[in-house]
Amino acid sequence: MTIEYIIPKNKIDIHNFIKKFENKTFLLKNDKVEIEVKLQRERKTFIKSKLDFYRIFGLTNEFSIEFFHNKPSFENVYIASINKSDKYSGSEVVKFVIEFLKSLKQVKKAYLYDAATINCKNSNDTFSLSLYKLLTSYIGFYQKYGFRLVINYGKEEDITNNMVLLAKKVANYKVKDILENFKKFINLVEKYKKDIQVKTIYKYDEYVPIENLGEFISIFGFLYFSMLSYKKYTFGKFIEKLNNEKCFMLSQLFDNLNKLRYIEFKYKNKKIIPNFLVDYYKLFLYSGNFGWNGYYMKKID
Secondary structure: OOEEEEOOOOOEOHHHHHHHHEOEEEEEEOOOOEEEEEEEEEEEOOOOOOEEEEEEEEOOOOEEEEEEOOOOOOOEEEEEEEOOOOOOOHHHHHHHHHHHHHOEOOOOEEEEEOOOEEEOOOOOOEEEHHHHHHHHOOOOOHHHHOOEEEEEOOOEEEOHHHHHHHHHHHHOOEHHHHHHHHHHHHHHHHHHOOOEEEEOHHHOOOOEEHHHOOHHHHHHHHHHHHHHHHOOOEHHHHHHHHHHHOHHHHHHHHHHHHHHOOOEEEEOOEEEOOHHHHHHHHHOHHHHHHOOOOEEEEEOO
16 A cells, blocks of 8 residues: 655654655655655765765656755755656646645755757757747746746856846847848958957867858858848747747757857957847856856745
8 A cells, every 4th residue: 555645734854754754655745746756865976975865756757856964954955857747747746846845844945957958840859948938938937936047156146137137138139130230240250351360169278260160151151041031020039930930940040059159259359249149148158157057946935
């Protein structure tokens, strides 16, 4: 007979919970969701300290939560995965996990990485769900449930407002203005290519002549012709249209834009980047400098 555990309305001590259910399989449930889970002790062996932790996970992969009992004990937890199932949507699983964490007295913050991707229809292409949501609705899937975008470089910083403001600025660029911006830049490069130098992620410690970067013009050409038929739209609406009509091109678009964000141009000792790309780069400033890659945190009250 399967043991049942109904998530209580009042907070309980996590040590008592672990003592009761360690190495057991049981039915974790509330009034809407019930998921068969297991709680077990595990060890991360890839770090010197060989950190022990407890993990509770759905037996059919709905979620996985890691509880670290370093000091202060169990205050921070890591949600390693959230998945929809045959019975429950992703939203239902998220709400269920949050309700469970709120019932544990010691838990103060929950962290997760959103590495979800969107699968294109009729092709194998994928692209970042976080990026798509930021540029079309300014709010990611987990933000709807109170998660905040954070970075940690010695101290934790909430960057949600900065990211949303930048996303709105990038999304509201008019495609016709982006095209004009690109055209002027390409003309400048063509006219002064003997004097323009480039720094890339592959040779980040030095500038090289523009002719050493053969794919530069082809990338800009792809971006230009991808956008040309959509010049009446904003960039955000263009992305939505491309997703609906030519989704396979959208993954290529993001891939090419991300390649360009690693390129820095210099003409007569002055850095030059198309205006649209400057703001697109800023959107990923934290990614480049602090390793932000869809890192979220929610305070558990």
